[in-house]
Amino acid sequence: MDTISKEDIRKPENIVYKRTELLTDKVMSYCPGCGHGTAHRIIMEVLEEMGIQDKTIGIAPVGCSVLAYEFMNIDMQQAAHGRAPALATAVKRLNPDKFVFTYQGDGDLAAIGTAETIHACNRGENIVIIFINNGIYGMTGGQMAPTTLEGMKSSTSPYGRDIKSMGNPIKMTELVAQLPGTIYVTRQAVHTPANVRKAKKAVRKAFENQKLNKGLSFVEIVSNCNSGWKMTPNQANQWMVDNMFPFYPLGDIKVNED
Amino acid sequence: MSMKELRLMKGNEAFAEAAIRAGADGYFGYPITPQSEVMEYLMAEKPHERTGMIVLQAESEVAAINMVYGGASCGKRVMTSSSSPGMSLKQEGISYIAGAELPCVILNAVRGGPGLGTIQPSQSDYFQSTKGGGHGDYRLIVLAPSSVQEMADFAPLAFDLAFKYRNPVLILSDGAIGQMMEKVELQEQRPRFTEEEIRKNTPWATMGKTPDRERNIITSLNLDSHVQEEHNIHLQAKYREIEKNETRWETIQCDDAEYILVAYGTSARLSQKAVDIARAKGIKLGLLRPITLFPFPTQPIAELANRVKGILSVEMSAGQMVEDVRLAVGDKVKVAHFGRMGGIIPSPPEIVEALESKLIGG
Numbered sequence: 001m002d003t004i005s006k007e008d009i010r011k012p013e014n015i016v017y018k019r020t021e022l023l024t025d026k027v028m029s030y031c032p033g034c035g036h037g038t039a040h041r042i043i044m045e046v047l048e049e050m051g052i053q054d055k056t057i058g059i060a061p062v063g064c065s066v067l068a069y070e071f072m073n074i075d076m077q078q079a080a081h082g083r084a085p086a087l088a089t090a091v092k093r094l095n096p097d098k099f100v101f102t103y104q105g106d107g108d109l110a111a112i113g114t115a116e117t118i119h120a121c122n123r124g125e126n127i128v129i130i131f132i133n134n135g136i137y138g139m140t141g142g143q144m145a146p147t148t149l150e151g152m153k154s155s156t157s158p159y160g161r162d163i164k165s166m167g168n169p170i171k172m173t174e175l176v177a178q179l180p181g182t183i184y185v186t187r188q189a190v191h192t193p194a195n196v197r198k199a200k201k202a203v204r205k206a207f208e209n210q211k212l213n214k215g216l217s218f219v220e221i222v223s224n225c226n227s228g229w230k231m232t233p234n235q236a237n238q239w240m241v242d243n244m245f246p247f248y249p250l251g252d253i254k255v256n257e258d
Numbered sequence: 259m260s261m262k263e264l265r266l267m268k269g270n271e272a273f274a275e276a277a278i279r280a281g282a283d284g285y286f287g288y289p290i291t292p293q294s295e296v297m298e299y300l301m302a303e304k305p306h307e308r309t310g311m312i313v314l315q316a317e318s319e320v321a322a323i324n325m326v327y328g329g330a331s332c333g334k335r336v337m338t339s340s341s342s343p344g345m346s347l348k349q350e351g352i353s354y355i356a357g358a359e360l361p362c363v364i365l366n367a368v369r370g371g372p373g374l375g376t377i378q379p380s381q382s383d384y385f386q387s388t389k390g391g392g393h394g395d396y397r398l399i400v401l402a403p404s405s406v407q408e409m410a411d412f413a414p415l416a417f418d419l420a421f422k423y424r425n426p427v428l429i430l431s432d433g434a435i436g437q438m439m440e441k442v443e444l445q446e447q448r449p450r451f452t453e454e455e456i457r458k459n460t461p462w463a464t465m466g467k468t469p470d471r472e473r474n475i476i477t478s479l480n481l482d483s484h485v486q487e488e489h490n491i492h493l494q495a496k497y498r499e500i501e502k503n504e505t506r507w508e509t510i511q512c513d514d515a516e517y518i519l520v521a522y523g524t525s526a527r528l529s530q531k532a533v534d535i536a537r538a539k540g541i542k543l544g545l546l547r548p549i550t551l552f553p554f555p556t557q558p559i560a561e562l563a564n565r566v567k568g569i570l571s572v573e574m575s576a577g578q579m580v581e582d583v584r585l586a587v588g589d590k591v592k593v594a595h596f597g598r599m600g601g602i603i604p605s606p607p608e609i610v611e612a613l614e615s616k617l618i619g620g
């Protein structure tokens with residue numbers, strides 16, 4: 001049997017996959033098994049493949065991804081909780097030739113930043129919104145989010161979310177799909193290689209839409225929070241498949257092709 | 259159209275026109291009386307066709323100030339305007355902008371409060387404007403116009419100071435200054451910054467990472483307390499530098515004065531009339547008008563205190579600036595406060611009466 005040496009493997013012609021240059025060498029601060037890291041990677045791969053690093057401005061508000069600027073090797077702005085779509089609106093309006101995206105959690109986008117999100121979508125700002133929905137406030141230690149499922153336990157719903165007293169989980173993605181300003185609205189996941197490929201395709205489509213000045217593309221990524229959910233990474237992924245996906249079904253919700 | 263010219267304008271309109279001519283890139287606002295003329299003027303004027311400047315009506319003051327944050331992060335000349343209740347909403351964003359050290363211009367046409375209050379002129383946002391306003395240790399540069407001409411002149415000045423110090427600049431006005439009409443001389447059109455100028459003059463701006471530099475990050479976050487403290491020390495040093503270089507004030511009939519009024523904005527206009535009335539009665543009264551409220555003209559007030567008998571701080575508030583006057587004066591001479599509240603403008607004779615009862619007679 002032929003063996004290939006390490007040197008052979010490293011030859012450029014033999015390389016089949018390498019980490020994108022658009023991720024820095026900084027060790028990510030995310031918990032092992034968390035979906036944030038994979039989501040970062042596919043966005044950076046798309047920017048690299050499109051060759052638009054020098055024209056892209058990313059905006060991350062608070063949430064576990066508040067330090068996204070440590071990992072994404074592009075110009076970045078750190079926004080206040082919920083406000084990223086407002087920053088993005090101005091950045092894009094003032095720099096129509098740049099590519100602009102926000103990277104927001106569910107607490108950020110669907111609670112404190114609801115107004116900024118809805119109105120950026122409604123105005124049809126020519127930006128990309130990446131929405132990481134893990135059904136919980138990861139960063140602050142696992143409190144209930146607007147997206148927390150009925151009966152789901154969190155540190156502020158210790159007996160499970162009670163709809164009557166705590167309200168319903170909100171489907172922001174379906175909501176913004178109804179607005180004429182959104183051009184492409186989709187829900188993806190990154191827990192399996194097949195889903196990563198699909199999610200990356202969606203992110204690519206979103207940035208291609210921006211390139212064509214089509215309007216606002218909204219990509220939800222249903223993700224896990226093993227720390228907040230108090231599960232192992234594998235349990236968390238399984239729990240996500242069994243519980244999150246039925247309520248937040250994956251797939252395109254709106255694709256405007258004109 | 260964009261040459262130097264004389265026009266009869268409202269203060270708010272003069273500010274808007276002057277901002278276009280100052281080379282502003284973007285305005286983001288939300289309607290509130292008494293400053294809606296700013297956005298109305300800009301929308302009617304279509305500055306996009308004149309200079310490429312964009313104007314956007316945001317969904318809230320919160321969104322508007324965060325649009326300013328995003329635009330300022332790109333090294334653009336961006337601005338917003340509001341009035342007191344809206345300014346309360348903007349404080350979170352202003353704190354971030356100050357923390358991230360970004361330039362921008364903010365106009366507050368102050369109205370009486372607290373709460374929804376009144377739409378009439380007031381000066382009750384002095385503390386909020388000069389002591390920080392939002393959370394954290396920071397200061398804005400605060401300019402206090404007292405005429406339509408200054409509403410126009412302060413637009414380019416505010417942008418220049420904002421960029422010189424990478425700091426938000428607040429123009430503290432009110433409905434009287436904003437809505438009265440006066441003759442105003444407008445400056446010639448300045449060009450907007452080009453992308454090359456932005457990349458060269460504001461190398462920190464997030465305009466896209468090119469291969470020749472590291473990525474730029476706009477943030478006010480420092481998880482390490484030691485790094486945060488270093489940042490605080492740096493900010494404080496900047497504020498001391500601003501105090502050293504940018505303190506502006508005007509003195510009127512102070513040379514032989516035995517009593518001094520300290521007043522800014524609308525109150526300064528009325529106080530100037532009060533000086534005339536007092537002098538006609540034989541009282542040697544002068545006026546010191548702070549033009550910057552931060553930095554505050556502490557030194558000139560302290561010097562006047564060495565040679566006058568008393569100082570009256572005249573404000574349309576319960577007495578906010580008077581604290582800074584007292585800090586400047588110490589116990590050299592008596593300092594009193596006179597003010598009306600709730601949107602009431604004091605009359606010049608009322609000011610003289612207060613002077614007589616609180617300082618001369620008292």
Ligand SMILES: Cc1ncc(C[n+]2csc(CCOP(=O)(O)OP(=O)(O)O)c2C)c(N)n1
Binds near residue numbers: 062063064065107134
């Ligand atoms: C004005 C304000 N309120 C509250 C917070 C505290 N805070 C930081 S992140 C966060 C929730 C983040 O949850 P999410 O957006 O879902 O992001 P995740 O960490 O789950 O990825 C909260 C409440 C804050 N930073 N600012």
Ligand code: SF4
Binds near residue numbers: 029036139224225228
């Ligand atoms: S707390 Fe949750 S969302 Fe945050 S890094 Fe850990 S697993 Fe990810």
Ligand SMILES: [Mg+2]
Binds near residue numbers: 132137
């Ligand atoms: Mg979350």
